[in-house]
Amino acid sequence: MTKKIQLHAQDYMTDSNKRGLLLQLSVYDVPRLLTSDFDEKTGVLKIEFQYLDQEPARTEDLQNHLSLRVGKESGKIIGIDVPVEKFRIEEVLIGISHRLRDRADALPRQNQRSNYEFVSSVLDANKQSLAEAAI
Amino acid sequence: MPQFVRRWASYLEWFLVALLAVLAGLRTLDPEKASLELWRAALRLVRDKYFLLVAVIALLVFALKIVHSVLERWTANKGTLKTVLDNVHKTYFGDNSERAYEHRISLFRPRLNLRDLFKFKRPSRSLRLYARSGTAYSKSPRRFRIDDNNEGMNEGVAGRAWFINGKTPVVPLPEWPNGIEDPESDQTCRDYASGGFISVAQAADLRVKSRCLQATVVRKKTGERWGVLVFDSRDPDKVSSNQEQSVLVDVTVALLTHLL
Numbered sequence: 281m282t283k284k285i286q287l288h289a290q291d292y293m294t295d296s297n298k299r300g301l302l303l304q305l306s307v308y309d310v311p312r313l314l315t316s317d318f319d320e321k322t323g324v325l326k327i328e329f330q331y332l333d334q335e336p337a338r339t340e341d342l343q344n345h346l347s348l349r350v351g352k353e354s355g356k357i358i359g360i361d362v363p364v365e366k367f368r369i370e371e372v373l374i375g376i377s378h379r380l381r382d383r384a385d386a387l388p389r390q391n392q393r394s395n396y397e398f399v400s401s402v403l404d405a406n407k408q409s410l411a412e413a414a415i
Numbered sequence: 416m417p418q419f420v421r422r423w424a425s426y427l428e429w430f431l432v433a434l435l436a437v438l439a440g441l442r443t444l445d446p447e448k449a450s451l452e453l454w455r456a457a458l459r460l461v462r463d464k465y466f467l468l469v470a471v472i473a474l475l476v477f478a479l480k481i482v483h484s485v486l487e488r489w490t491a492n493k494g495t496l497k498t499v500l501d502n503v504h505k506t507y508f509g510d511n512s513e514r515a516y517e518h519r520i521s522l523f524r525p526r527l528n529l530r531d532l533f534k535f536k537r538p539s540r541s542l543r544l545y546a547r548s549g550t551a552y553s554k555s556p557r558r559f560r561i562d563d564n565n566e567g568m569n570e571g572v573a574g575r576a577w578f579i580n581g582k583t584p585v586v587p588l589p590e591w592p593n594g595i596e597d598p599e600s601d602q603t604c605r606d607y608a609s610g611g612f613i614s615v616a617q618a619a620d621l622r623v624k625s626r627c628l629q630a631t632v633v634r635k636k637t638g639e640r641w642g643v644l645v646f647d648s649r650d651p652d653k654v655s656s657n658q659e660q661s662v663l664v665d666v667t668v669a670l671l672t673h674l675l
Contacts, residue, residue, distance in 0.1 A: 304581060304582060304584065305581070305582070306580070306581035306582045306631060306632060306668075307582075307631075307664075307665035307668055307669055308581075308632075308634050308638070308668075308672075309581065332669050332672065333634060333635070333636050333637070333638050333672060334636055334637070334638075335637060335638025336637065336638070351638050352638065353634075353637070353638035353639050353640070354580055354634070354638050389579060389580055390579040390580075390581055391579055391580040391581035394581065
């Protein structure tokens with residue numbers, strides 16, 4: 281089942297620190313739509329973020345067979361492929377969100393760091409809806 | 416001027432392609448049957464040097480194609496982009512008075528510094544003015560150096576936006592003191608320069624001493640950086656990060672991306 285969630289930046293930037301981050305975020309790095317699709321045959325949860333532009337993506341492999349699709353030019357997160365058992369989706373999403381936040385600190389460009397922080401907040405806030413999509 | 420050259424390069428290209436077809440036809444005619452001496456000589460030339468003529472014309476067509484394509488990139492929608500800047504200026508600054516020229520919206524594009532070749536160095540890149548709102552200061556010799564590998568080498572707030580590939584916060588700048596003889600020794604001048612990410616000499620050289628500015632990168636639809644959009648004003652309160660102005664900045668860059 282495919283789940284689509286419209287994203288409004290202000291909903292994810294509630295405290296003052298995050299509002300500061302939002303001011304720095306370029307409109308190109310704020311996803312507008314979140315799509316998730318769970319393939320029962322392969323057991324892969326595909327999460328896609330849609331942006332203002334249509335930047336081509338390259339794949340980066342992270343730990344535990346987690347694969348990240350990032351923009352070739354900007355390095356922003358375009359998609360995440362998570363091999364996961366259905367009942368563990370929510371738990372896995374929390375793990376991804378933490379991992380993205382940790383990774384953000386080591387990134388060279390500010391636009392990437394802000395984008396990772398934002399995507400991480402989006403995953404935190406929507407983990408339940410994304411998990412329901414797989415049921 | 417580039418538009419004019421581009422149009423005529425296109426006409427010439429078509430003419431040369433048509434000439435290739437005409438030459439193929441002329442080659443079949445017998446020069447000895449021609450009555451006029453000049454016509455006979457021309458037909459002989461086509462018959463004897465046919466390959467050379469075709470090769471030269473083909474090369475010319477190829478060269479014109481390159482000229483056309485380079486100019487097309489260079490002149491891409493410039494008039495349209497300027498119209499966007501002019502209209503956003505009215506809404507963003509909301510100033511219809513005679514002092515509206517004190518606020519500007521400028522679009523910068525990266526260019527190679529070919530002068531570096533004369534110093535036997537690899538050409539560096541700078542941001543240069545591409546289009547600007549209004550009619551005042553529509554031309555500017557100002558260059559802001561950019562360097563993707565060295566953050567400190569990026570000049571100006573525009574260079575900063577280019578390097579971070581994003582949007583800078585609003586930068587407030589102090590008032591430049593009048594009639595200052597040695598700006599290097601003045602603290603306000605030094606603050607002005609460091610706040611704007613330029614040297615004191617560069618700041619002193621600016622014709623317009625802005626009091627506040629904000630820059631944001633403009634990307635192509637493919638995510639590649641195309642240029643930098645800068646909002647600046649001599650009024651210290653006219654560029655801000657309030658909700659309305661932030662939204663307008665975002666809408667403008669989104670529009671520019673779709674027009675590129």
